Amino acid sequence: MKDRIIILVLITIMVLNAMDVFVDINLNVPLWHVLGETIIVIVSAFAALLLIHDLRSRSRSLNRLATKLKDANLQIQSLSGEMESERKHYGQVIQAQFNDWNLTLGEQQVAILILKGLSLKEIASVRETKEATVRQQASSLYQKSNLHGRHELSAWFLEDFLN
Incomplete structure (x- = not known):
């Protein structure tokens, strides 16, 4: 959630500064001022893209982990059933030996x-x-x-x- 808010803030900064750049160009504002605001637009866009990429990467990683966890749980359930069966068999072996x-x-x-x-x-x-x-x-x-x-x-x- 925090990452999404930061992305939204960066996009807002980018959009507002881009609009300001266009207004400044039409008002013949000095070039150094336009370049400074353009750099802010580019940096905020780059930062937002990096954060979006990182968020998607973490989301894919979490999905893979969730799938692995689900598979591991299925294996544990399968092994638990096998272990119960083997435990019963072992109990029968012990009982047979007691009888012997x-x-x-x-x-x-x-x-x-x-x-x-x-x-x-x-x-x-x-x-x-x-x-x-x-x-x-x-x-x-x-x-x-x-x-x-x-x-x-x-x-x-x-x-x-x-x-």
Whole structure:
């Protein structure tokens, strides 16, 4: 908006000074005065044209950016759908592995919460059970899976992503 006002002011200056130049020529005003006002007309016209060009260039650039942003949003939505599908598939893979290890429902719940990074105390709180029960279930799941703790459990499920 500010640029458009400046363009309007420059065009107004140009038009008024051009009219003044024509009047001064008809009144036989000294040449140096006519030349000075002519320079003002030319400079204001040049400045207005530069500003118009810059405004159009920025407008085209903003339109290109808007198009790129729209395309990026579409890609993000597409990826979000794919990620959701892969997340569900990964959950199924985890569940299948729990079944292969013959984990009880409680051990599966503990394993999921360990994979999410919760401490045994936090797991006990979430599951509304005693910490000793959670410790026993964690110990049992490590024994059934032949793993030696939360780090190996997490690494077991992340290993395929790192290759």
